[in-house]
Every structure is written in structure tokens, then in C-alpha cells.
Amino acid sequence: MRLKLGRPDLADYSAYFDLGAAAQTERAGGSSLGVTFMGVSTLLIDDGQSAVLTDGFFTRPSLGKVLLGRIAPDEQVIDACLARCGAGHLQVEAVLPVHSHYDHGLDSAVVARRLGSALVGGGSTAQLGMGAGLPDAQIVIASEGASQEFGPWRITLIEADHCPPDRYPGEITSAVRPPVRTSAYRCGEAWSILLQHASGATALIQGSAGFVPSALSGQSAQVAYLGVGQLGLMETDYIESYWEETVVRVSAERVILIHWDDFFKPLPMPGEGSLRALPYAGDDLDVTMSVFARLAQRDGVRLSFPKLWERHNPWQGG
Template sequence: MPRWKRLIGLRQPDPDLYALSDAACNPAAGGPQATPAPGDDAPATLEIRYLGTAGFVISDGCHTVVLDPYLTRPGLLASLTRPLVPDTALIARLIPEADDVLIGHAHYDHILDAPDLCRQTGARLIGSSTAVQVGIAAGLPPEQLLATAGREDIASGPWTVRGLPSLHGRIFGRIPFPGDLHAPPPWPPRMADLPHGLVLNWLVDTGGLRVMHIDSADFIDTELAGHRCDIVCLCAIGRQARPNYVRDIVKHLRPKWIIPCHWDTMITPVEAEPDLLPGVDLPGFLREIEAEGVTPLLTPILGRQLFDQPGDAGPA
């Protein structure tokens, strides 16, 4: 690891941590398998691919929803000092298809690549009014923009998505770049041009499995209560600032599996060996999940988990 990374507290995850999710990667133990060929006598499969940071692609092969994509990842100096320009070719190569793109909040590491992905695929960008202002700044037409204040069911092809109002977690004692946008920001933007806006926890109902995406380590208890789901994609950074974070998530949502996210830095190239964000205790996070009776599925960046539909069948 370069010396400058060590000086700012970056380190790489212990490869042995992935062994904690071996059951999720071992077909004999009921873990992910190859997707069945069309026409095979096998249940439909849902694929969840981790993009790093808080990004995910959820697809059944016919319909694809993307959450918080951020692949561009300029280095530390560029991120702090220059306008942030999406890497169009990288986005096209790694996410060739999308029907809808859901934004949990409008910080740069959650939204920068979303308008470009929508432009390439024709997908809608769905999020808060602040997220829509970002889409306008990037030149998306009105028909590809949908603002929500949350608590409404939105048809996404054969699926249904719902944003639940939430809170941004505290990082080192503070909430970075708070506020809303009421006009389009500069484009390409700098980091500080993109406040978080309304934070939304996204519930994706595929008709067989229900997936909750929590992209920042806080939430509103009354918004989550009663929304049972099978899988939670759960933010790791800042969880220590929210008492009983994992315990309360499990109490409200009763998931079978939790896929940790937002544990890796947003300045390490997406196809390089990942670095842990300073302050992330990934082993402790996995232990907390297991202590609540839930299976953690620690997933490599650009790795995937496959699940049979319906949810009670278990991982594929």
C-alpha cells in the first residue's frame, strides 16, 4: 500500500473476512450458483451486484434497478480540488443496462454517475427534489426525472419501489454537506456543490423478494417499522454514531441476509483492491449482524449474490 494511504489511515480489508460469508458463496451450502439457462426447470433468480460505496445493481435478467451508482472515483486530490467528471466509458462497460436508477441521497459519491447512466440506458432517475436538480444540471430530459418525497409506491416495470424518508448518518461527529438544492448545481460539480437533500431508504419489491437499501448509517424508526424485507443492503460507515444500529434494523425489518456496503473508500479505483474507509470496523459489523441471527453476505466490489425467488427459498 502506498505510504500516503497509510498516513491518512487507509487499510485493506482482511481477505479472511470474506470467509465469514462462505456459506453464501458455496452452492453446496445453499449459496449463490450460476444463473440457470433460459428454459431450465429452475426458480427465477435475483442477482444483487455490489458496485462499491453504496452502489448496487438488482436484476432478474428482465428488469434492472440500480441504486446509488458511483464508479468514476477520482483520486483524493482530484476529488478535493477539481470538478468531478463522470467516466462515461467505465459506466457503460460496468453497468450496460438499467431501467430505473434510485438515489438514496445526493452526495457526489451517490449521485455523480447516475445522470450519465440514465442518459446511456434511457433509465429514469428517481429520488428527492435535490436529486432531480442534479439530473437537470446534467441535462436529463423531464421524462427521465421523477421526484418523490417518499412514502409512495412507484411502479418500476413489474416491480414496486418506495422511498422511506430517512436521516444522514454522522461521520466523525458531523453530517457532511447538509442541505437541499432548489436550482441546478454547476455541472460538472465539485464535491461541495452536492448537498445530501432528502435522504431516502429504498424498498425494492420484486414480487418475490423485498430488498431494503440503507445508504447512510441512520434512519427513522417510525418509517422503517412494519416494512418486512428479505435482504438489507446496509451502510457500514458511521454506524457507531447510531446506538443499536444493527439491532434496531433487524427488529424493524426482520431480514434473512444483510449485505454490508459503504465500507470501502470512494477514492480507490473501482477495479483495484479496495481500501477500507477510516473508522469502519468491518469485522465488528459482521459480528453484530451475526449476533442478531442474520447472515452477513460480505460481497467483493463488483461481486454478486444470487437468490431464488420467492424469498423463502433462500439464496440460489
Template sequence: MKFVRIGLIALGVLIVCAGAVVGTLMLVRDDLSPFEGYILSTESEAGKAITVRYMGNTNLLISDGTTSLMTDGWFSRPSTSELLLGTIGPDMDAISAAMARGEVGTLAAVIPVHSHYDHAMDSPEVARRTGALLVGSESTANIGRGWGLPEEQIRVVGSEEPMRFGDFTVTLIKSQHFQFPDPDMAAAALEDPLITAPLIPPVSALDYKMGGAYSIHIAHPLGTMLLQGSAGYVTGALDEYRADIVMLGVGGVVAQTARYQQDYWEQIVRVLRPEKVFPVHWDSLTDPLSDKPVMPNLLWSRVLDFQAEAGVNYALNHAKQDGIDAALFPMWEEVVLFQE
């Protein structure tokens, strides 16, 4: 009996200690300050221009003043416990607040980079509020259908099938999702990747299956750009494309082998020959959007290997070696990418 009691006490102490460790990991995060000098300054310029407003992760509002497009439009931030143990769905208040702050008006299209929750979960609601077409794979379409978005506001598009929105030509190019080095995470997030029926939230985070990962190429008479949301690549897939600006997803990339890291840079950035690279998909997925990008806590960054700080440095250092400009987007502010 005594042993049982001692055993129970020891177990209790262990649980408290483990809780304290996880709690600490979730409270501490890396320091953003070394990167603040890289955050692009905002400037108001006259004349025709393409502007972007960055709103965390891979949310980009791209506009030429006449036509506006949004990638992802993901503003809800479910907590770690909701992600691991509960169910999730669009947070209508968070969507309202972010759309107001980012001055998201009428949109021609909302285009998630793939169908995981951290890209596509809110896309149908943003499309509903802005009159936009929801553009992507059949899985993305099923997220839209589950949300009740009318079929005429949904466009399933094939790889390398250009679409015209005003002066923008948008092409989704089939790519590869980030390959999770951990086999359990890889299986949970990437095996059986299709959403085959309308998805009605709240659902488990893993029900937002990947659906097909895309590089999004956006061409305009003023300049061309490519968004690589997830840090994966298909060798040769972008050989025929060029982009003046690359927005490069770096979440998790430094958890990969040196070879993978090199190939990722080679296959996305070097083949496109950009003048400028912006690292994206490095800020926290579990904290509300704030004035500045929020660094992930150490549970995500170190234990789950998201490696935000090292990921940003990966892009900055590779760009420097190749003589390419690199910068970070400020949150919410309109910055000029190209002008006449």
C-alpha cells in the same frame, strides 16, 4: 537573520514530515482477507430468480430477468485531492468500464440513496445510457437536469409513495443521513442540504448536497429487500415494513456512540426482521473499482473515521448475536437473492 533561516529550515522539515505521514496513511490500508470467507459465492441457477450484482459502495444492479433496477450507479472515483481541493464530475471512461464489466443493460430506474457525489453524481449518465428513469428527491432531479437528462426521464418521488417497475414495487422512505460526529464535517456535508437549481459539473464535491436520505424498500413476489445506504435512522420510520434481506450501510457507524450503533441496528435491522444482512458502503471512495472490493486507505479509514474494517465487523457481529445470516457481495458477479 540566522534565526529566520533556522526557522525556515525547521518549517521545511516539518512540511516534509507531515507529507510523509499523510503519504504513508494513503498508501497503507486494512486487510480484506479476514472477510473473504464471507463473500457470497456465485452460482448459476435455473428458474425465476432475483439476482444482484454489486459494484462497490451502494451500487446494486437488481434484476428478475425481465426488469432491472440500479441503485446509485456511481462508478467515478475522484481522488482525495480532487475532493478536498478541486472540482469533480462524472468520469465517462470509468462509467463505461464499470457498466461493461457489470453487464448493465436496459434499466427501468436508477435510484440514488441520496444526492451526495458518492451516490448520485453518475446516476443521470447511467440513466441516459440505459433509458432509465432517474428517481429521487428534487435535489437528485437537479443533478439530472444539470446533466441534460430530459424531464421525462426524471421522477421526483415523495416519501412512502410506491412506484411500480415490472413486478418490483419500489418505495423510498425518508430516513436520516449518517450524522458526522465531527461538527465541521457535519456542517459541510449536511447543513443547507438542498440542490435548488440544475447542477452542472465540474463542481466542488460539496455542491452535491445531501438532498434527502432514503431507505429504499424493494418488494417483489419472490422476496423483499431494503437498502439503507447511509448509516442513519429515523425512529419508527420502518415499523410498518418487513424485508427478507437488508443491505446495511456501515461506513462510519462505529465512529458513533455505542447508543447510536445499537439504535441503528435496532431501527433498521431488527424492525425489518430479515433473514440475511449484507454490509455495504464500506469500501474505498477514492480508489478505482477493482476485481475485489478495495479497503479504504488509512487516511480515510482511521483519520477521517470511515472505519471500514470495524464497520463490517459491526454488521457481522450484530447479525451473529441475532441469529441472522450475514455475507458480503462479490464484486461484479451475479448472485441469486431469491428464487421460485
């Protein structure tokens, strides 16, 4: 089979970047929920005062370093990104890596330390926290399916899976102290994150395009953030099953796509350019969108892409 060169053009999907901005004045007054997308599966979900953060992945080492070198959190980049999204002005209750691969967990412990947040996940994520010197009190090992309260947020972690192939499968069994080879960041536990705010707003965050059949049965979420990395290389049956086991299972009314950007490139700040889709060699977003657009129309679900750095409220109509 001939290798497909280039990458999808996000301009082809401009109509899907339709999430209205949530006013920063509403955040300042603590009167509105909002979500800020910062590449891959990193989402800051806040109510103006309290927040939770998925992943917190900002360093984004180059492909060459990932394949041949050693990787470590870039604390200068992390600080700049946390300042840009306003996390320092919020009580960030928890940092939640969706699994422990480097493109989710590399920076998570440093971010938790900076913000004074709990680092929440499985045993593999705990090893990231221990390697970063987090106090035991900030490392929370979740029980699968059990809800935990963090301020106004109820968080439930449900067993999920990584989209095939998982290049670094298995558990992390000892503390990770960067710089290390990329392979040190084993997948560990993969999660479907169910989030409920005290206001009643609910969301599913599926950071990787993998699933465990029926794992989300009986759960509900108004909004689903779906990771789509590698999904476009899968067969149509798999893509359809992924939609069924996430969007349909939880009766989501809106789907927002994440983990579609080329994370071997630095995260651009405002005025420095925009995100690009992963190259066809690593994913095919065009395939994913052709299937998802059809399923969204069939099910009456709104399908969107988030804008980088722009705080949006997916629970609002319009």
C-alpha cells in the same frame, strides 16, 4: 487522541464473503433474481430481463480532486462499468440514488441517460437530472412513503438520514452542471429504499448508516443491504440503534454490508486487484464488525459482504 494509521484488513473477514454466485445462465433465461455489487452503495438488482440500479457511482474521483478540484462524471469509466455488469442487456427501469452526495449521485443522471432509465429520488436528485439534460419524463420525484411500480418492481422510498457528520448538508436548489466543486452535491433527501419484486422477493437498501427512529415500523424485508460508511467512528449505542432501526424493524433474515470500500480509489475491473476498506482516518470497519457480528448471532441473522462484480442471489439459502 492519537490518530489510528492504516486501514482494516478485509482478509480478517474472508469468511463473511460467502454469497454464492448466481449463474449467468439463469440471468440469460430470465429465471433467477440476482444482485451485482459495484462498490459503495451501487447495486444492480435484476431478474434476467428487468432491473433497478442504486446510485450508479463509478467515476470515483481521487481524494485530492474531491477536496481541492472540480469533479465530473467520467463517461468512459461509466460505459466500461455498465458493459462489465451487463446493464445494457437489461431493461433498467430506474436509477435510485440513496441521497445526492457525489459518492452516490455524481454519475446517476449520466447512467440514467445511457440506459433510458427513470432517475428517481427527491428534489435534489431531480436537480442532478436537470443539470445533465435529462428529459422531464425521465425525472421522477418520489413521494415519501408512496409505492411506485417500475416494471415488475415496487419501490417505496422512506425518509432516512445521513450518518453523522453530514459534511454537505442541505438541499440542491439549482441544476448541477459538472465540473463543479464537491460541495455542489448536497445530501438532499436521504432514503431507505424498500424493494419488492413481482416474485415476492423483498429487500431494504440503506445506503447510508443513518436512520430516522421508527421510520421503518410496519415494513418488512427478507434481505437488508446496510451502508456502513463512517459507522465505525460512532459510539456503540449508535451502531446498535442503527441495527435495531433497520434489521430488526424489517425482520431481515440476511444482512449484506455495503459502502465500506475506499471510494477515492478507482473501481478495479476483474484481474486488476480488489477493493480495500476505508482507512481508519475515515471509518473503522473493525468496530462495526465487532458489534454487528454479536448482534447477528443474537438475532439469528446471516451477515455477509458482497464480492465485487459477482452476481449473487441473497434470497437463496445456503
